[in-house]
Amino acid sequence: MKFCAVEHALPSKLVTNEDIIREILLKSKNYLTGKALDLLEKTFEDLFEKSVTSIRYHRGENEKALQFGIDAGKKALESANMSPDEIDLLIYVGVGRGFIEPATANVFQKLLKLKNATCFDILDACASWLRAIHVAQSFIKTGMYKNIMILNCEFNFKEYANFEFRSVADVESNFPTFTIGEAATATIVSPSQEENEYYADFKTWGEKHTLCKIPLPNINEYSDGELINIPSALTFFSYGEKLFRFVFSKLCRHYKEVAALNQFKHEIVFSHSASDAMSDRVIDTCKLGRETAYNIHRRFGNTVSASVPLAMSCAIKDGRLKQGTNVL
Template identity: 35%
Template sequence: MLIKNVAVSLPSRVVTNEEVVDMIRSHSTAFDGDIDRTARTIKTLLDRSGLVHRRWCDSHESPIDHVAMATRKVLSETYLRPEHIELFIFVGIGRGFLEPGNSHMMASTLGFGNAECFDVVDACMSWTRAMSIVDSLFKTGQYKNAMIVNAEFNMLAGGPLYPSNFALKHHAQVEYTLPSFTIGEAATATLVVAKEPDNFSFAFRGKPDVSDLCTIPIPGYEGYCHPTDRIGKNGEMRFTSFGHELHKNSDELTEVFSRLSVPKKDIDIVFTHASSKAAWHGYGVKAGIDDKMYHIYPDTGNLVSASIPAAISMAKETGKLKRGDRALCWVGSAGMSFNVSSFLF
């Protein structure tokens, strides 16, 4: 499998850490305690993570517009047109439908009328998981190309984050709500073709016993699991994430990295899930690849499943990633799941 092209479309509104803290103050009208103290704590933690600002949709923007821009840009540099695409796969958390798959609705809207469609939902691992699935499908000889898209626009009013998670009630809520304040928005499109079948290598590792650390439960979720006091801490249809605990349970990142079949000296650039620059830099130091890591988190925040493809696109546009470079992707995700993958761009 080869990445023919990849593109990102970022919304126009730039939001700083200070603006986020001001929003929290404004919405936390029923706060029990010293809201200024809590706001200072949040600002300090955001700054320490390496986050400077993130991008959110302004009132005139919609997710489908950004997906359209990303897919148009990807195809504009190739001979392929929407009607040529054989697989159209939607990945990630941001979505407009539980049924049918978002892929069907977007393919219809954007003119990918001949494509087979399905969704992959695996938290921040969704894009990587879809790439692995497509790589396997290509090896069967059934398909020649695929378009993988996401629309991580989770800050829209009434969504799992805003304004609900910005209306804090007490200081202890920061423990399982802080990651909400790191989220950015983006759409990406990745065009892959069935060439060089041995190009990609993937290694995954799971840790489902801590699946309750990061959740967005829907009504009736209790019938589908053994409920714990961590699931739905912020309520149904709201994002709950114990960020510190997630990073404490990420030792498998080192283990899965050890499965890498490519010598570290051959790696030109490393893309990571954009959950925290400080944390990922620490993982990179342990692995001895910190000098090769390409961080977008300070400028975009956490782009959820769009983190890796957005970083690839931005590195390509700035000349940091060139054709023939050996790239490494390193992801830790809610679930929990962990991945290292390698490919020649």
């Protein structure tokens, strides 16, 4: 499997940490004392510094999520020198969507005029793009599909964010919300003559589902218990510190145990952009070399399933990612 194109599209509104904190304090002033508001402000400032969060991009006035997905898709087709008719499978991935069914992929199949493509969605939170790459590689290997577009449109911030803090303690389950940035990406993959050019290894610890979630109204019908009383449906919560501590140890152990990973001679490393500080810690612990890291959290925040392809797209434009580069 080869990557024919990795492109991205960003909204226009640059949002700073100060912008986020200002709105939180405004929305929370009816619930907290002046002293508590000061503590809340200081807590957010410290956490943003710790996670190396700086800016992120959100939709500006009159900007609509759909337009960025279309823009990314058209850029990818142009970059791959392909017509819409040449795409035979579209996989839409990620959290960003406006309805549960039918598949959001149907909308983009129509608007990008991919008339020869069948389509479906893959939803696995921030891992959605990586899961889709794995599925695409399997399809290509069997010869079922030839040119596959993987598209996401992660525009999820204000729809799922809760700016009203009733207690400073709420930061524990709400801070990661405010590191979220928005972006759309489109990736096109096709068959390759090269052997052993792709390898992936996944692990899942399902018992940790309580650490990060966007609940639906009927969550009680499908949950075996939560860490908190769910504030309201469609409100994102995440225990970032607990999640990072758990993932860090598991990820480093996984890397060290899999020879296909730890013996691979990588030239550049892309990680999920939840935190540049966490990415650097993993890179140091696994002895991957800071010089190989390509981190983008400081530039774009956490763009959910768009984070890895967004980084790859930027690295291509920066000249860091080229044909034949060994990528981890």
